[in-house]
Amino acid sequence: MSTAFTRRAFLAGSVAAPAAYLLVRPANAQETLQPTPACGDQPTVRQTEGPYFKPKSPLQRDLVPAGAGGPTLALWGLVVGLDCRPVAGALVDLWHADDTGAYDNVGYRCRGHQFTDERGRYLFRTVVPGLYPGRTRHYHVKVQAPGGPVLTTQLYFPGERQNAADWIFDPSLVLTLGDDATGRTGRFDFAIAT
Ligand SMILES: [Fe+2]
Structure with missing residues (x-):
């Protein structure tokens, strides 16, 4: 375990959930984080934007479309700087296929953004994206500290058969998947330049 990771674990592990987050906080939220891209070591890996990004998504936390089938997920985590400190007011812009694998390129179905709270936390409730040809299951996301550069990347699910065949x-x-009283949770912590 690196010094940076230890420091990060201390900072992130000391975060307590506000009321809104208690609905989705996994039971192990106070435990040491898994070594996903670690601040102090390297920023979260950048990935291609893909063809379906749309600017000016609505400010909304609940992206579950009306009539959606399939499982939902509370997608949450921290945004931290490369100094391992939580970034307040960071933009987290999420877009993804619906549960059938379709993108809404006309409206803003399964598209929305949030800003991290004072402790660097973000939260969405949305569907588990369906598969579409040529890709494994994934979310698209852009993360930006106030006045900082934009990180564009994608998030994946563990144990997906298609992961090994997906070229990126x-x-x-x-994601680190879990469960709480409201259902399935998926956590990812971003480490970004500020
Ligand atoms: Fe995609």
Whole structure:
């Protein structure tokens, strides 16, 4: 365990969930984080934007479309700087296929953004994206500290059969899945330049 990771674990592990986050906080939220892309070591890996990004997504936390089938997920985590400190007010812009594997390129279905709270936390409730030809299961995301550069990347699910065949799949971008009283949770902590 590196010094940087230890420091990061201390900072991130000391975060307590506000009321809104208690709905989705996994039971092990106070435990040491898994070594996903670690601040102090390297920033979260960048990935291609893909063809379906749309600017000016709505400010919304609940991206579950009306009538959606399939499982939902509370997608949450921290945004920290390369100094391992939480970044407040960071933009987290999420877009993804719906549960059938389709993108809405006309409206803003399964598209939205949030800003991290004072402790660097973000939270969305959305569907588990469906598969579409040529890719494994994934979310698209852009993360930006106030006044900082934009990180564009993608997030993946563990244990997906298609991961190994996806040409840009990166194991450092896999969600940590869990469960709480409200259902399935997926956590990913971003380490970004500020
Ligand atoms: Fe995609």
